[in-house]
Amino acid sequence: MKLKLSLIALFIFALGFSQNKGTISGTITDKDMNNETLPFASIAVKGTATGTTADENGKYSLDVNPGSFTLVIGFLGYESKEIPVSIAAGEKKTINQALASTSVQLQDVVIEKTVSREKETALLMEQKNATVIKQNIGAQELTRKGVSDAAAAVTKVTGISKTEGNSGIFVRGLGDRYNSTMLNGMPLPSNEPENKNIALDLFSTDIIQSVGISKTYDVSLYGDMGGANVDILSKEHTGDGKLQVEVGSGLNNKAFGSTFRMADGANKSGFYKVNAPTSIREYQFGTKWSPVTESNPVNGSVGITGGKNFDIGEEGRLSVFGTANYGNGYTYKTGSQRNIASNDEVVTDYYNVNKYEFSTKTTLMANVAYKINNRNTIKANSVFVNASKSSVNEYDTFIGQGDNRYEFNRQTLTEQNKLFVNQILGKHNANERLDLDWGLTYSTVNADLPDRITNNLVRREDGLYTFNTAAPTTNNRYFQYIDETEYAAKAVATLKILKGEDDLYKGKLSFGYNGRIKSRDFEATQFNFRVAQAENIPVNRYDLDTFLNADNQSLTQNVPGTFYINTSRLQSLKPFTYNGDLSIHSGLVNFEHSTSDKFTYTLGLRAEKVLQELEWDTNIQLPNVNFENAKIDKTYILPAATLKYSVSEKSNLRAAASKTYTLPQFKEKAPFRYEGVGENSVGNAFLKPSDNYNLDIKWEVFPKGDEVISVGVFGKYINNPISQVLLNSVLNDNTFVNAGKYAYVAGFEFEIKKNIWQIDDVTKQTLSAGLNGTVMYSKQELDTDKVARESNNTLSVNFNDKSDALQGASPLLLNADLTYRIETGTVKPTVSVVGNYFHDRIYSLGSFGRGNIVEKGIVMLNFVSNTTINDKWSIGFTVENILNSRIRRVQENQSGDLTSYDYKAGSDFSLGIKYNIF
Structure with missing residues (x-):
């Protein structure tokens, strides 16, 4: 009896004590992410041990003693908020708070769980x-x-x-x-x-x-x-100071076991300065025709990354981040190519093909984020990338055009692309309702072919080779330069409207401007080496410079056994050029409204004034084509709407509808022949933009914080679609046309990210799997008469059918991965197997009885491992293309599929080590 009375007394005491408490609850949101909920934020009474953590939906509830105190709400990487609170016994208060991103650390709050946006x-x-x-x-x-x-x-x-x-x-x-x-x-x-x-x-x-x-x-x-x-x-810097170094190495198993060929003058740094000759009377070529060799090449990389924060005044903070990385790689593909006529005859057979490629990439990035105060942040970001390639492509060739001769073709390319992007971005909170987001960008691109070398030799009956004298262009050197400049700006204001009873705004009205202006200057010069009467002069295909050199050119031109040089314009050094200009000026307005906790919709409208102009002086002159034909001057009115219904706290049903457009590229409109071995492309000045109408419906569920299951359907209707098509040309030219009046794509998508099992003990272990896929159907109308009519009869195409699938539209795409990881302890390994597959898709539409060229489906499988040791060391090992998958294209012709492109590229192995100095 005494025990029962004691328990009752204890219960009454506990009940009375709990009734003396007050309760504070609410939702923490991310101010920089349109007030989306912020999971795992910390809520604490300042100066005490009383506190809690918001759940994965940003909601919290905290029992506190009655009285006056300061509530501190914070999250790592965000500005903390201190809120004075007075609460009586038994009182319930709702305090919702939006946090702005920053790198300020919290001192009075113990944060139990944090999440990086990289996770x-x-x-x-x-x-x-x-x-x-x-x-x-x-x-x-x-x-x-x-x-x-x-x-x-x-x-x-x-x-x-x-x-x-x-x-x-x-x-x-x-x-x-x-x-x-x-x-x-x-x-x-x-x-x-x-x-x-x-x-x-x-x-x-x-x-x-x-x-x-x-x-x-x-x-x-x-x-x-x-x-x-x-x-x-x-990336931007947050948290403590950081300095990390990394080194890596690796190899391609096919390249490593070969005598690897590289262009003479290939620069391991990846930086080139090669200018086209200024005279055709004297030999001004600084590199050799024949490639150099390297045995058992090995890839390499090195990098350094660092960042630090600096306090400025009482509220300001300066965050500085920088990274510099260099890497190179060697790849080697072996295979074959074919040009096939409409009657299934193999016109040209490239039966032994070896493709060697040495590539480099240098990346420099620096950004500075200056938080002036809680309401104003300005960021400056600069990225410089230099990417280069040295390619040597060698083809043993059989020409089946009556004379049945054997040739050797080689194309050696040196490429360098330099990109420099500079951005200034700003975010400002004028008050609790009005935000301003703005940005300015200045970018430059230099995309150069400092030297492309093409050789064509004829094999004699005795097995020796002589120069092909059939045309002046069979042996040539080509120089191409592209300079592109772009300016872009944006200024968008967001006003919170429709305040609810919970003191949260339910609506947002965004309005502003986007604009971009870009200009491209293209020029190309080809130097043709016409070898006169050289049928009886044998040459070594790996040492052409014994004949093609300054001494031989200095001899009198047109003398037997010598050569002379002309350009694409015969004796003129004036390059082929095209100049493209594009300006887009846009005004936008968007209304977002949450009618309840479950339902949100948006209605938006954008108006864009587009002006694209093109001028050219190239190797294709057509009587019915002028600059006005290539001009696009149009104003687009583009509506967009979305619906989101939260079925539960963990699942959403979504829908989206919009209208967009598609502009042709400069290269697709400029009448210029881009030449490769076995395949060329020619621009079409009459190419028109497409209009796109888009619809998506999607359902998604998030069982846990790192899991998702989603399914969706989508549809697109395209007016005046653009496609690549074979021309009626002995040069195997492709061009770009508005192939028909319409096209459409419809499909089904799904995604699953799921933990198969987890062990939450001393070493947290997880085995997870991911699978996503797309099944789709596409169709486009093909109209030969429409192409001829719209191009003023300058293009000759003749589609095989009235309709076909869209170029590039694979009916099935799959991605999958399986990952095992240990997340706690001194050694934390992660091991993954990653695979993907795409089914057959059209590479180029056929015409004149020549079937479509179809890229055959392929399975790619990679192995990836990464181990962190003591949070200081990180060791990564990767094997890519484990299956050494066959890369193949076929041409669909009368007797069935004939292989037109067939290669294997080997597997790539890489090992990298990172060390955190601090």
Whole structure:
């Protein structure tokens, strides 16, 4: 009885004590992320041990003693907030708070759990809370999957694939021209004449915090987007001072076991200064025709990264971050190529082909973030990338055109691309309702071919070789230079409206301006070496300089056994040129409204004034083509709308609809022949923009912070689609046309990231798996008469069918990974197997009875491991292309598929070590 009375008394005492407490609850949000919830923020009573942590949805509840005190709310990397509070016994108060990003450390708050925006959990939380449909891949996931650059990063995202040998990506079957790229929300120029977008592989993971992929359109983006917008977010320094060094090495198993060929003068640093000759009367070529050799080449890399914070005054803080990295690599492909006529005859057979490539990449980045105070931040960011390639491509060739002769072709290329991007970005909070986001960018690109060498030799019956004398262009040297400059600006204000009873604003009205102005200057000069009457002069194909040299040129021209030089314009040194200018000026307005905790919608409108102009003086002169034909002067009105319904705290149902457009690239419109061995491309000045109508519906659920399951459907209708097509040409030329009136793509996507099992003991262990895939169907109308009519009868195409699939649209894309990791302890290893697959897709549309050229599906499998030791050392080991997959294209002709491109590139092994000095 006494025990029962004691328990009752204790219960009454506890009840009375709890009733003397007050309760504070609320939601913590991220002010820099449109007030999305901020998980795991810390809430504490200043000067006491009383505190708690918000849950993964940013919600918290804290019991406190009655009285007056200061509540401190903070999160690592964010500005803390101190809030005076008075509360009575039994009283319940709601305190919601938005935190602004900063690097200030909290002193009076013990933060039990923090999340970096480089981590998968944080990015999944951002994806969950975002109003628009967006996917992100962060630095943590890039490391786990062995990703070395942004190009490889985006291919891990649902519905995205990459073409071998090309830096461009395909999103839901839509290629380079349908996509756009940004750095920190500002547009990037292109570094290649072949592409509209910059080569994503220029951006190594050393400078990437995360990569955001938007496959749906919202009015904050430029309207020239039909597939996706890729936004690279550069790293910034937070936390304590940091200094890290890294070194790496590796090899390609095919290149290492070969006598590797490189262009003479190939610079291991990757920096070149080679100018075209200024005279054709004297020999002014500083490098040899024949390649040099290197035995058992080994890849290498070195880098240093550091950052530090500096307090300025009472509220200011300066954060400085910098990184410098250099790496090189050797690759070697062996295989074959064919040119096939409409009757299945192999016109040209490149039966023994060896392709050697030495590449370098130097990356420098520096950024400074100055937090003036809690309301104002300015950032300056500069990125310099120098990427170079030395390629030697050798072809044993059979020409089946009546004379049945054997030849040897070699093309040696030296490429250098320099990109320099400078940004100034600002964010300002005028008050609790009005924010301003602005930016300015100045970018330059120099994309050069400092020296491209082409040789063509004929094999005699005795096995020796002589120079091909059939045409002046069979042996030549080519110099190409591209200078591109781009300015961009944005200024967008966001006003919070429609304040609710919980003191949170339910609506946002954004309005502002985006603009970009770019200019490209292209010039190219080809020097043709006409070898006169040299049929009886044998040459060594690996030592052509014994004949093609200054001494022999100094002899009288046209004398048997000598050679002479002319240019593409015969005796003129004036280069072929084209000049492209593009200006886009945009005004935008967007309204976002949360009608309840579950339902949010946006309505946006963007107006863009587009002016694209092109002038040229090239190797193709057409009587019915002038500069006005190439001009695009148009104003676009682009609506966009999204819906988000939170089915529960862990799942969303989303929908998005929009209109966008697609501009042709400069290269696709300029009448200039870009020549390769076995394949050329020619621009079409009459090419028109496309209009795109987009619809997405998606359901997603987040079982845990690092897990996601999603399914979705999408559809795109394209008016006046652009396609690559074979011309009726003995030169195997491709061109670009508005192939028909319409095209459409419809598909289904799914994604699963799931922990298979976890052990939460002394060493936390996790086995996780990821799988995403896209199944889609595409169709485009093909109209031969339309192409002829719209090009003033300057283009001769004859499609084989009335319709076909879209170029680049693979009906099936799959990405998968399996990861085991230990997250606690002195040694923390992570091991992953990563694979992807794309099914057959059209590389180029066929015509005149020549079938489509189809890129065959391929499975790629990589092994990745990374081990951290004592949080000081990090050791990474990667094997790429374990299966040494066959890269193949076929031409669909009358008797079936005939292989036109067939290569294997070997496997790449790499080992890297990082050390954190502090």
